[in-house]
Amino acid sequence: MLDILFFGGIGFYFAAVLMQSFAQVWKKEGLGATAWIVFLAGFVLQSGYIVLRGIQAGRIPMANQFEFATMFSWGIAVILVLLHYRTGLPWITLFAMIMCWAVYLYAALLPREIHELMPALRSVWFVSHIGSAAFSYASFMLAGAAGLRYIALYGKNKEDSRLEEIDYFIYRLISIGLLLLTVTIVIGAVWAEEAWSSFWTWDPKEVWALITWILYAISLHLRLNRKKRGLFMAWYAVLSVPIVLFTFIGVNTLMSGLHSYGAIIPFLI
Amino acid sequence: MTCGIVLLGVFAAVTALGSLIPQQREAMYYVRNYPDQYEMIFRFGLDHVYTAWFFIAVVTLLCLNLLLCSVVRFRRVSGDDLVRRAAQLKTNRKPDAEGIAKAEQFFKDHKCRVTVIGNRRIYTKNAFGRWGTFLIHLGILLTVFFFVLGLSTPFIMDISCYPGDSVVLDDGTRIYVDSFSIEDETGKLDYRSMINIRLPDGRETGLRSLSVNHPVGLGQYKVYQQTYGTAGCISVTDGAGNMDRFIVEASDFLSADGKTGILIDNLYPGLEETEEGTTLITSVSGSYPDPVYVFLLMEDGSQSAMLAFPGDELETGGYTFRFEDPVEYPGLRIKRSSAALQWLLLGSSLLLMLGLGVTFLMTPVCAVVDDEGYCLAGGKPEGYALALKALTEKEDTHA
Numbered sequence: 127m128l129d130i131l132f133f134g135g136i137g138f139y140f141a142a143v144l145m146q147s148f149a150q151v152w153k154k155e156g157l158g159a160t161a162w163i164v165f166l167a168g169f170v171l172q173s174g175y176i177v178l179r180g181i182q183a184g185r186i187p188m189a190n191q192f193e194f195a196t197m198f199s200w201g202i203a204v205i206l207v208l209l210h211y212r213t214g215l216p217w218i219t220l221f222a223m224i225m226c227w228a229v230y231l232y233a234a235l236l237p238r239e240i241h242e243l244m245p246a247l248r249s250v251w252f253v254s255h256i257g258s259a260a261f262s263y264a265s266f267m268l269a270g271a272a273g274l275r276y277i278a279l280y281g282k283n284k285e286d287s288r289l290e291e292i293d294y295f296i297y298r299l300i301s302i303g304l305l306l307l308t309v310t311i312v313i314g315a316v317w318a319e320e321a322w323s324s325f326w327t328w329d330p331k332e333v334w335a336l337i338t339w340i341l342y343a344i345s346l347h348l349r350l351n352r353k354k355r356g357l358f359m360a361w362y363a364v365l366s367v368p369i370v371l372f373t374f375i376g377v378n379t380l381m382s383g384l385h386s387y388g389a390i391i392p393f394l395i
Numbered sequence: 396m397t398c399g400i401v402l403l404g405v406f407a408a409v410t411a412l413g414s415l416i417p418q419q420r421e422a423m424y425y426v427r428n429y430p431d432q433y434e435m436i437f438r439f440g441l442d443h444v445y446t447a448w449f450f451i452a453v454v455t456l457l458c459l460n461l462l463l464c465s466v467v468r469f470r471r472v473s474g475d476d477l478v479r480r481a482a483q484l485k486t487n488r489k490p491d492a493e494g495i496a497k498a499e500q501f502f503k504d505h506k507c508r509v510t511v512i513g514n515r516r517i518y519t520k521n522a523f524g525r526w527g528t529f530l531i532h533l534g535i536l537l538t539v540f541f542f543v544l545g546l547s548t549p550f551i552m553d554i555s556c557y558p559g560d561s562v563v564l565d566d567g568t569r570i571y572v573d574s575f576s577i578e579d580e581t582g583k584l585d586y587r588s589m590i591n592i593r594l595p596d597g598r599e600t601g602l603r604s605l606s607v608n609h610p611v612g613l614g615q616y617k618v619y620q621q622t623y624g625t626a627g628c629i630s631v632t633d634g635a636g637n638m639d640r641f642i643v644e645a646s647d648f649l650s651a652d653g654k655t656g657i658l659i660d661n662l663y664p665g666l667e668e669t670e671e672g673t674t675l676i677t678s679v680s681g682s683y684p685d686p687v688y689v690f691l692l693m694e695d696g697s698q699s700a701m702l703a704f705p706g707d708e709l710e711t712g713g714y715t716f717r718f719e720d721p722v723e724y725p726g727l728r729i730k731r732s733s734a735a736l737q738w739l740l741l742g743s744s745l746l747l748m749l750g751l752g753v754t755f756l757m758t759p760v761c762a763v764v765d766d767e768g769y770c771l772a773g774g775k776p777e778g779y780a781l782a783l784k785a786l787t788e789k790e791d792t793h794a
Contacts, residue, residue, distance in 0.1 A: 245586055245607040294781055301755040308751055312744040321608050323551060323619045323730045325740065326542065328445050333414040340407040344400055381414065 128182070128238075131175035136234055138168030139227035146220045158216070165223055169203045172230065176200060183240045188256040189247055191378055195233035197257070198374065201264030202226040209268075209295075217279070217288055218295070221271035229267070232375070251317040259310040259335075265303030266342065266363075266370045272296045273363035280357055293355050296363050297346075304342045311335055322384065331385035334373040341366050399460045406453050413444030454539065461536040468529035478519060481761050481772045482512040488783070489768035498769050498783055502762055505779075520760040527754030534747025541740040549732035555624055557642045557724045558588075564729070567595035570618060573602055575725045577623060586620050588725040605725075615731045622726030625683050627662040628719040642722055650693070655712035660689040660700070662721055686721050 145161035148154065176196060179187045187193040206222045209215065276292045314332070315325040326332060345362050348354040354362075378385070416436065417424070425433040425442055440447035490498070499516065502509075507518035554562050554570075561571035573589040587606040592613045593599035603611045610619045627643040641649060643659045650656025663675040665685035675687060688703040694711050703709065703718045710716075760779055761772045771780055 242583060245584055249608040291781055298755075301751075305748075305751045305755055308748055312748060315744065316741065317608075319737070320610060321619075323610070323617070323621075323728050325545070328410075328413060328418065330414040333410050337407045337411055340403050344403050347396065347400055347403075377414075 128175060128178055131171050131178060132234070132238070135168045135171035135175055136227070136230050138164055138171060139223065139230060142168060143220070143223045143227050146223055150220055158219075161223075162210070162219070165203075165219075166207070169200075169207060172196070172200050172203065179240065183243075185243050186253050186257075187240075188253070188260070189241065189243055190236075191375075192233050192236035192238055194256065194260060194374070195229055195236065197260040198263055199226050199229035199233060201261045202229065202267055205261070205264055205268055205299075213295075215291065215295070217275050217292060218268065218272050221274045222268055225267045225271055246321060249317055249320065251313050251320075255310055255313045255317055258306045258313065262303045262306030262310055263370050263374055265299045265306060266338075267367060269296050269299035269303065269363040270367035270370075272299060273360040276360035277357070277364065280360070289356065293359060296359055297349055297355075300342050300345055300363065304339065304346065307335065307339050307342070311339060318384075327384060329383040329385055330377045330381040331373070331383055334369075334377045338366075338369055338373050341369055399457075399464060402453065402457045402460055406457055409444060409450055409453055412441065413450075416441050416444070418445065419443055454543075458536060458539055461532050461539075465529060465532040465536060468532060472525045472529060477522065477525070477759075477761050477772075478510050478512070478517050481517050481519075481763050482515055484763050484770055484772050486763060486765055486768035487770045495764065495766070495768060498762075499764050501779075501783060502760075502764070505760070507760060507762070515763055515765045518760070518762040518764065521757040522759055524753050524757035524759035527750050527752075527757065530746055530750030530753060532750075534743055534745075534750050537743030538740065538747060541736060541743055545732065545736050545740060548736065549730055552729045553621065553726060554729065555724055555726050557626065558722065562727075562729075568616060569593045570727070570729065572725060572727075575623065575723055577723055586623055586725070588620060588727070590618060590727075592616060592618060605727075612734075615733065617730045617732070619728040619730065620725060621728045623723055624726060625662065625686075625721045625723050627659060627686075627688055628722045629657075629688075630717040630719055632715045632717070634713050640719070642724075648693075649716065651712060651714065654696075655694045656714075657709070657711070657716055658691040658693055658698070660691060663687045663689060666702075683721050688718050 142161045142165035145157055145164060149156075149158035149161055176187060179193075179196075183189075188197050202222060203226045206218065206226065209218060272292050272295050276289060276296065279286045279289060279292070311332075314335070318327065318332075319325045345359065345366070348362070349359055377383075416429075420442065422437070422442075425436050429436055436442050440449075444450055488498075499518075502518035505520065507520040510517045510519070552564075556562050556570070556572040558572055558574045561569050563569050569592075571591045571593070573591065575586075575588045577584065577586055579585040579587070585606060587604060589602050590605050590611060591600055591602050592611060594614050594616070598613065600611060600613050605611045605618060605620050607620050610617045612618070628640065629643055629649060630638055630640050631649060632638045641647075643649070643662075645659060645661045647659045648656060649659075662683070663677070663686070664683045665676045666687055667674050667676050675689065686705060688707075690701055690703065691698045692701050692709070692711060701709075705718055705720045708715055708717045762779070763770050763772060769783075771783070
């Protein structure tokens with residue numbers, strides 16, 4: 127059952143990406159609407175998968191790289207759905223769908239066994255620390271998706287009326303992501319003090335979370351104080367995505383540290 | 396501002412460098428793993444980036460920059476009467492009368508407070524949001540300050556303590572370990588010790604449960620469950636039937652006269668039968684499924700290497716040695732630091748989060764409306780600007 131929900135979700139997301147691509151290339155509004163419904167179906171399957179896995183594991187499923195990737199992808203989908211119904215702005219949809227699907231596909235490459243939650247992760251901070259990280263990364267990814275859309279539109283028509291709107295949403299997504307990342311870092315520091323006796327240990331994950339934070343803090347400074355916006359900020363949002371992905375995937379796979387709970391193969395101690 | 400951005404970039408680059416090269420290892424580690432670069436690593440202190448002079452210099456400059464930014468922002472906001480200042484502004488958006496009415500209704504719908512000065516209406520909202528960036532900068536500054544202060548004050552010590560034993564610290568504080576287990580009653584991994592902390596002034600915690608993520612604290616002391624280990628256990632009985640129990644480690648010598656007895660070599664997790672014979676398994680996971688004692692039997696000036704399993708007994712020198720099941724013991728971390736400093740650090744982090752929340756979620760709005768049009772001032776209410784533009788442009792189209 128779990129596998130059906132999981133692979134069903136990936137399949138629906140992929141179908142939605144294909145349909146949305148064709149809809150945008152051939153300007154078929156009806157196909158775009160269908161793509162959205164297919165995407166929603168994928169979202170429902172993914173949500174069901176997370177709930178069912180959580181019930182089977184007896185905890186919120188965020189304890190290793192696979193579960194985090196699933197939650198990360200779900201976070202992108204949640205924000206996309208909220209944006210869609212709150213703002214009614216369709217311009218972000220295609221790139222966001224691609225990102226949501228790609229992260230979920232990455233999760234499919236990882237071991238899916240359910241493991242018991244190791245003692246180090248049994249904390250009241252577990253959900254808030256990891257959950258805020260997943261949603262902050264999701265916001266940054268969507269800012270990157272919006273940036274791609276901006277660049278594509280700008281290439282076609284520099285006077286497009288939607289550019290200003292997209293630019294504003296890049297800023298809002300980055301600011302929400304930065305706020306959530308701050309929550310992640312602060313809660314992580316409090317948790318680290320409880321678990322390891324020190325608020326900060328210069329662990330690679332901590333360092334790269336801080337670098338990601340600085341990266342987006344610089345972007346807000348540039349925007350708010352140096353009036354750097356528009357195409358510059360769109361490129362900034364796009365080029366920052368690899369750093370976010372490195373913080374999420376690269377650090378766990380290339381560097382060892384205290385955050386090795388998030389490694390691909392979980393180990394117990 | 397430019398200086399701050401450059402400093403942030405340099406800080407990020409230096410911290411990244413520290414994550415790429417493993418920190419605080421033995422010198423030989425770098426010689427072995429970085430044969431071509433180790434000289435450069437030592438010359439520039441890249442083996443301890445986060446305590447190197449250049450890192451401290453960047454952090455100091457960043458703090459000075461933050462201090463200046465905080466002062467600038469405080470002066471910009473404090474004592475500034477935004478409403479009076481806004482009343483002087485000229486309107487820069489000039490839709491028709493219906494558009495102006497729409498804009499005005501928009502501000503009312505968004506629960507903006509209105510102040511009338513002459514023929515001008517000043518709509519304001521989220522005035523506190525103007526303090527947001529000041530709070531962010533102050534929060535970061537205080538967080539860094541208290542963090543650095545905290546680094547210099549704590550006393551940290553890692554100890555191992557067998558169940559039933561205690562550790563006495565220099566100031567007379569005593570930490571007693573009553574018991575330790577690595578599994579709970581359901582068989583789930585759960586490293587848990589029962590400990591008691593007693594301070595020199597007589598205050599004590601009583602027996603408290605200590606586990607990962609749940610340290611036990613008293614006064615300035617906090618004890619953490621860090622690691623665990625396994626040690627051998629041997630019961631010794633004399634001819635009169637008096638029995639004593641010893642927890643043993645490698646090189647421990649159990650003897651009454653210093654000549655006859657058993658010298659512990661080591662405790663191994665088990666034996667493995669191979670084509671070449673029987674070999675001892677070395678512990679990797681930390682578990683001891685089939686423990687084996689390796690020891691030297693010392694008697695009459697001779698020594699013989701022997702193996703024993705839990706339950707085995709041996710008689711020598713008038714004593715009976717019984718090899719028991721190994722015991723697990725906790726590795727504890729003891730930290731002494733100022734609780735007030737920790738609260739200040741936490742408070743400054745919360746100030747930073749409050750600042751971010753206020754900046755991003757309480758964007759200040761100040762709009763001036765008169766008979767000619769309207770303008771948005773103060774803060775950066777871009778969302779409002781976009782919404783109003785859409786609203787009044789639509790109105791223009793209709794007109």
